[in-house]
Amino acid sequence: MGIFGRSKVTAGLDIGSGFVKLVVVDHSRGDPEIVKIATGPLVQDAIVEGEIMDPVLVAETVRTVVDNAELSRAEVVAAVGGHDVIIKKIQMDRMGHEEARDLIRWEAHQHVPFDMESVQLDFQILDPDGSGPQMSVLLVAAKRELIENRLALLADAGLRAAVVDVNAFALHNAFEHSYPDSMVGVVALVNIGHETTNMSIMEDGIPVVVRDIPFGSRRIREALQRERGLTAERAEAVLQGGEDGVDLEGFVAERVDELAVGIERAVAFITAQSGGDGVDRVFLSGGGSQVPGVARALADRLGVTTHIANPLERVAVSADVNLKVAVDEVAPMLMLPVGLAMRRA
Ligand SMILES: Nc1ncnc2c1ncn2[C@@H]1O[C@H](COP(=O)(O)OP(=O)(O)OP(=O)(O)O)[C@@H](O)[C@H]1O
Ligand SMILES: [Mg+2]
Incomplete structure (x- = not known):
């Protein structure tokens, strides 16, 4: 409870193509504290290439996640991104x-x-x-249509948007909060999701190249299905590190190439403009960064060390956050919703 009993709580909602994620931050004391985390998987193809194919289903999933978090108010901070x-x-x-x-x-x-x-x-x-x-x-x-569609979807889920932010800014916001020392030099923030990688190359903390690359864990899973004859379930289990007997590292290295090219191009664009000799540090986040071999393959390919960025690095998490799995397990997927919830709505 804040002053006059008015709650100073912000709920950040990230509707990804793989998972819907909700993070609730209490701003009423000095430092922000995460008080709720809820996630829920989306049905395959409900969102494709950033486009919501099945709004009813997506709104239902959002509703379930919001209910799991026992959100007391209907107001969330949401975000849009992609080609539009x-x-x-x-x-x-x-x-x-x-x-x-x-x-x-x-x-x-x-x-x-x-x-x-x-x-x-x-x-x-x-x-x-x-x-x-x-x-x-x-x-x-x-x-404008993108924002209107997002508001309509939230309304279908019984929610209102306090703010509609932009994905890249939310990622930046969360990253800056947990890694304030990385706001110097050329730093790449690479959030690898289910379908899309949000790339942001910062120069002294300012995002100078912001781009989405059509690459995510889904791509690796589908390649496993196609080329190794695995079922979707088995392939997903392999990605999530739960199944042995598949040499994932070499397989992943080839698939990650496309992502590396995207990053290299962006960095080349910056060095052409303002000199310097390439990227100083690469930080990875998103569920896709957890796939065994991805971080290493990118590092090898780019010739820079890659770090896994934890959006909870400097954020307190309440003991009764009420999550069924370990917080560390979902943390990499939370960069975006944490960035949204860090806003004082
Ligand atoms: N522990 C894990 N190990 C490996 N991969 C994982 C793990 N957890 C999740 N993933 C992969 O990460 C994906 C979800 O990541 P994330 O939540 O960042 O994507 P998203 O935001 O839903 O997708 P997008 O932003 O591309 O629309 C899952 O589809 C899964 O394949
Ligand atoms: Mg995402």
């Missing part, structure tokens, strides 16, 4: 925030390949204290 969200660092004439707000639509017009009428914009001046004639601005454009 563009994050871009741009340069524009130096001006104040208010003035920039008036001009941002016109500026965005030159950088965003969407119909400006149907787009929601947000921005942040990255160097407000700078003095040059130009300033760096992080521009965010999201198709």
